[in-house]
Amino acid sequence: MEIDLLLRDADVVTLHDALPRGRAVAVHHGRVVAGLDDDELPAAVRARRVVDAGGATVVPGFDDAHQHTAWFGQSLAEIPLGGLRDLDAVDDAAAARAAGLPGDAFVVGSGYDDVALGESPDRRALDRAGGGRPVWLKHRSAHVCAVSTEVLRRAGVLDGTAAVPAGGVVVRDDAGDPTGVLLEAAQALAGDLLRPYALEDLADAIAGATAVFAREGLTHVTEAGIAGGWIGRSPRELAADQLARERGDLAVRVDLMPETSVLRDVPGGPGRGLDLGLRPGLGDLDLRLGPMKIFFDGALSSRTAAMREPYADRDHAGYLGDDPEALHAALVGAVEGGWTVAAHAIGDRAVDAALDAFADAACRPWPRARPPPRRLEHAGVVDDAALARMAALGVTPMPQARFLYEIGDSMAAAVGDDRVDLLYRHASFLRAGLRVPASSDRPCVADGHPLRGMQSMVQRRTAAGRTPGADEAVDAATALRAYTVDAAWIAGDEDVRGRLAPGFAADLVVLGDDVTRVDPDRIGDIEVVATLRGGRATHGADVLGLPAEGDAP
């Protein structure tokens, strides 16, 4: 018999118990047919293509279980405001971009950090910088934005005709004038002026994002919120992903989470859903409908996450993403309709509210054969009592360790010393018997590179060198499992992806070093030599002479 590919002279970390370490991987028709403990195939088998990895480490392809592909792709074309330390620099960047645009065009930037800047961008200054154009600058958390007067005018804020969405706030000064800062769902007042984005443009953005992902070793991602709410790009957003796939531009496998507002009461019930009775699982391993996404609150960095007690540095405790009864009913209704649910909950009060809803939903009839995965996105502040409830309910935490490096100092200031060790826990979840799939939330806050995410799981270091919840650190092998086996598991793919074992998808990464053996300081800098999705290189084909997408086998 002849197989498609033998990748040999490799140090293969399979994450498969039967052969944890191997020397070669045999691939046929997009799947692993064998992991081998030496470089030779059995005598009766030949490989059409034999590639020497030169001793490099090979691991399963990385999987980011919560990020925002279309948004990240769009942000690649926006003014990069991350790292700017003063407002003048922000205004200058906006002015430079505006100068090249038509007089009525939107000027869009992303990634500003009000903590580093000392305050939020000022509406009047944005008017000057943009030359009167609509200017829309997004905070790095994506839970806040700053806009110019022209945006407020077009949105109807100035003449009072704007309807502020539930869970949103138009910030006003002492005189009652809008400052230009929009919180949470109120950001839709700006976004709706541009939405819906053209599907072709969205497909381009998705393609650009997944090209970056492939270079970083990612072979699967979950898009955490499409089609509705402030996070959706178009009511027809799924069609943009389909278009990207049809063009051959989707460089990773994708699961898509519809945002809760697109679900509705569908005749024939029970519960809430989409037309045709669509629900998670429809599609295939390359593009598939995933869980319903619902926002129970905002973010710590913008002090909009809902806390039980006030922030240590504010006189308020944040707020829930909507009326508590409405959030509860939306989650329960989705479950009754057969939807798995991913509930965004960062503050401990939001975590309580989401767990209450999951507990209620667990008592309702579940119309599907497999038990529902219950996802708690971020799980930012979880005390031991809430953690015990999560374990009892089987609610999977989806924390982002990389947040600790990017905004850990700000988050520590937000919660104060008595709550700091409850931030973005990891090891405690594992000890309670829960699994912790890896995710980045890119482009929100963190850069999303999986290897840097692993380093943060191991080190839990903030930019200033603190280690909030030092006991929550995990070893590098656990971090690697989170980015492979556990992320595949939460997507329902435990038996088909995430390991290099016979029958599994030939999704793999060739690395310049071994994540589990290097000094943790170096994990984030390991070179991604090549990435294969289904046995075809999405990155690095020319380096090793690997089969590329579109090549004959």
Ligand SMILES: [Zn+2]
């Ligand atoms: Zn997110």
